[in-house]
Amino acid sequence: MSRSVLVTGGNRGIGLAVAHAFAEAGDRVALTYRTGEPPQAATRLGCLAVTCDVTDADQVERAYKEVEAAHGPVEVLVANAGITRDRLLMRMADQDFAEVLDTNVMGVFRVVKRAAGEMVEARRGRIVLISSVVGLLGAAGQANYAASKAGLVGFARSVARELGSRGVTCNVVAPGFVETDMTKALNDKQRAAMLSKVPLGRSAQAAEVAAAVRFLASEDAAYISGAVLPVDGGLGMGH
Template sequence: MARTALVVGGNRGIGLAVARRLADEGHHVAVTYRQEPPPAGLLGVPCDVTDLDSVRDAFDRAEELLGSVDVLVHSAGITRDRLLYAMSEEDFALPLLTNLTGAYRVTRRAVRGMLRRRWGRIVLLSSQVALSGEAGQANYSASKAALVGFARSLARELGGRGITVNVVAPGLTDTDMAAALPEERREAIVAGVPVGRLVRPEEVAAAVAFLASADAGAVTGAVLPVDGGAGMGH
């Protein structure tokens, strides 16, 4: 059955792979973007999750064109990597505003329609470092780890209404963010990954697509690692 899906931050990287996978499966898909619109073939709606009015406008636009959102994927995220001694208040706050508060804002808006229809799928993109930690990423790791508690609390609130809430935690994925790392650092990370390579965005998208499907109705409050085994034991 075709559903309406909104992928927040779906114009590039993992979010774009998710949007394409959901579209390939027959869903009506809209993606949000801040500056760079998505490639042709995907409906793009501008949205800045740090601005509540922008979130409201994005949902209104997506629902006007495609109908009420059945599947919400929050893939928007930023980093402000600094060692703690050099991390300013702004450096710490910005990732939390985008990665965590942004997830709260879009989820709260999406749930309204899901509750009326008694069906919904919410998937939040976290990260392996939420569980394992990473030097220089205390802010990013905190924002991504908080998504787990957020999702599991909502899973308890909403499960009886046919709405599932899950988290996917990718490892280092072959995106522009990984490409921007120094080669030496990237190789060191890959050396600690049991499968011996970066994760492909399409592999993350496949996990999200399952959690967004009707077949995943009994899966909620889960944290699904797609990290090549890097986070085992965390």
């Protein structure tokens, strides 16, 4: 059955792959982007593209109203929007830390809270948060990012406990080294160093992360909630 799906930060990379996976399955998909023109990829996929900066509560509200008017209440939320501000700890400014947490944690809080009301009323819903293996392992130069992505685990498990009795699940996907525009910018030495730590010896494709997200939003995963599903080639095993 076609569902109303919202993917935040869906204009590129993992978010776009997730939007593509749901659209391909016949769902009514909306994706958010922060600035500029609507991404051409959204048009090609038949997705509704909505401007939304998740750090702005008013923009979140406007985005939801636009999505609801076009597709109905959101039944599947994939919270993917996030930023990095990498710095070594001794050089990291307060603003570097605060901006990452505002987007990656507070932004998730805002979009999940807005979706929760309709899901509780409908007594069904799927929420999937995109974290990172860095949130489980830590990474030098990414104390802010790691803290934000680790925070999503506790947030998701709290939401899972609060909303579970209303038929709403909340889970986390923790990708590892994924082929995106950001990782393509690495030089050969940096890439080799990263892959040397991955037991499978390769990076992931964004579509592989999207497949995990789709599974957690499916009926096959109806009894899975509060889980952290790694898609990292074994990089974070044991954490």
